[in-house]
Amino acid sequence: MNATPDPRWTSHVTAPSYSAPVAGRHPVRRSLLGLVSAASLAFLAACGNGDSGSGDEAAASGNGCDELTDVAVQFGWHPNVENMATIVAEQNGYFEDECLNVDILPGGPEVTADAQIVSGNADMGILSSEALANAVINEAPLVGIGVTYQNSPSVIVSLAEAGIEEPADLEGRTFGVSQTDLRVYEPFFASVGVDWDAVEMVDTGADPAALVSGEVDAMSAVSANQPVVLRNQGHEVNEIPLADYDYNRWSGALVVRQDSLEDPERREIIMAMARAIERGLETAVEDPQAAGAIVFDAYASDLGLEEATQLEGAEVWASLTTADERESGLLLIDEAGVESQQEFFDNTGVDVDASAIFDLDASQEAFGD
Structure with missing residues (x-):
């Protein structure tokens, strides 16, 4: 079964039920x-x-x-x-x-x-x-x-000024991550030698505003989404693709x-x-x-x-x-x-x-x- 969520998180997503199929599609134009x-x-x-x-x-x-x-x-x-x-x-x-x-x-x-x-x-x-x-x-x-x-489009994104260029640079930093991505990062950090307890996790969802405001030093992201938005706002960013470390979702x-x-x-x-x-x-x-x-x-x-x-x-x-x-x-x-x-x-x-x-x-x- 799926990995148990970190106890520091309080949100919960209920799996969809497949017991009651719906009949009769009316196409949406x-x-x-x-x-x-x-x-x-x-x-x-x-x-x-x-x-x-x-x-x-x-x-x-x-x-x-x-x-x-x-x-x-x-x-x-x-x-x-x-x-x-x-x-x-x-x-x-x-x-x-x-x-x-x-x-x-x-x-x-x-x-x-x-x-x-x-x-x-x-x-x-x-x-x-x-x-x-x-x-x-x-x-x-x-x-x-x-x-x-x-x-995989999954990346760790940070503002270039933060100097985060590899996963180990996250130790002692704050990391914004959604509930959905949380379970990816604990084993990912373990595989690349990052001390999980040395990274402060913050539930930011997908909004890069937390990165711009300084609430977090880096965040989980999709390479075609948050980094693109940030660049178009005039920010220089660093990206760490998870696929470079054999995490290829x-x-x-x-x-x-x-x-x-x-x-x-x-x-x-x-x-x-x-x-x-x-x-x-x-x-x-x-x-x-x-x-x-x-x-x-x-x-x-x-x-x-x-x-x-x-x-x-x-x-x-x-x-x-x-x-x-x-x-x-x-x-x-x-x-x-x-x-x-x-x-x-x-x-x-x-x-x-x-x-x-x-x-x-x-x-x-x-x-x-």
């Missing part, structure tokens, strides 16, 4: 996606439908489809450049080319992506490898078929219900969705700035996000894909990758068999040459 209050997100979570039914009666021009099949992709958070592969695919018509009519469902504090997939509200969701593992531990019938970012896993792969018709729909998203990722990696602009114009501007941070963030996310290693199959999961996740799970106390939560055959079918 993109015109509603600008509504990001907790109430609207709760409404989006309540809408749903078990089957992917027939969509538009008229075929999209030139795609050769008699009709489009309705599908939904659930994000873990609000639409931004982290999900540029799916958004570029939607905006460029790649789903329509696969005879699909896609709804992008935003996540948020009131939405649990894994529960949305299990309930049938979404045909596919985007999760981290750790979130997928925890869902499976809680008996969710889910499996990953592809991973967008196989190089994947991000952007394409997750589906296992039974979606067991029915031939449903499997082909999932494969078509996967092909569209990989095409979107290939386009985004070829020109991250253009991808960032597409995301900003379509979604992020309505969410109050800054265009400059979206454009720079797209560059960072593109650098975390396998594009430097592969000419194709950017989302393909291989045995070496599964082994890397098993090592991460073992190090962080996640009691799961990595080979059981990633379907290499389905990944090969979707993304192999």
Whole structure:
């Protein structure tokens, strides 16, 4: 099971229940996606439908489809450049080319992506490898078929003036970390020889304001998020990537219900969705700035996000894909990758068999040459 939370922390996150699937999806059109209050997100979570039914009666021009099949992709958070592969695919018509009519469902504090997939509200969701593992531990019938970012975005960020350039420099300092990331850092510090008791932990969540104000000397971060925001505010920062120390938590896993792969018709729909998203990722990696602009114009501007941070963030996310290693199959999961996740799970106390939560055959079918 999962590692026991540090007793110094009082917050508690309850695992989602998978005992009561919700029937009947009512697709949410993109015109509603600008509504990001907790109430609207709760409404989006309540809408749903078990089957992917027939969509538009008229075929999209030139795609050769008699009709489009309705599908939904659930994000873990609000639409931004982290999900540029799916958004570029939607905006460029790649789903329509696969005879699909896609709804992008935003996540948020009131939405649990894994529960949305299990309930049938979404045909596919985007999760981290750790979130997928925890869902499976809680008996969710889910499996990953592809991973967008196989190089971890997790970093320790600090202002350059603090002089924190390696993990050992955190001893005697204050470190801001979220409850979610806490259990990653105790074994991480142990593995790199940092005295856990010599680091003062502060629950800052994800807001870099605590770093700027001096409340903390460093904080856990996502390389395409807090460091980008800080740089755009005029701060010089240092980043320590956890992947440099073999702590490589994947991000952007394409997750589906296992039974979606067991029915031939449903499997082909999932494969078509996967092909569209990989095409979107290939386009985004070829020109991250253009991808960032597409995301900003379509979604992020309505969410109050800054265009400059979206454009720079797209560059960072593109650098975390396998594009430097592969000419194709950017989302393909291989045995070496599964082994890397098993090592991460073992190090962080996640009691799961990595080979059981990633379907290499389905990944090969979707993304192999």
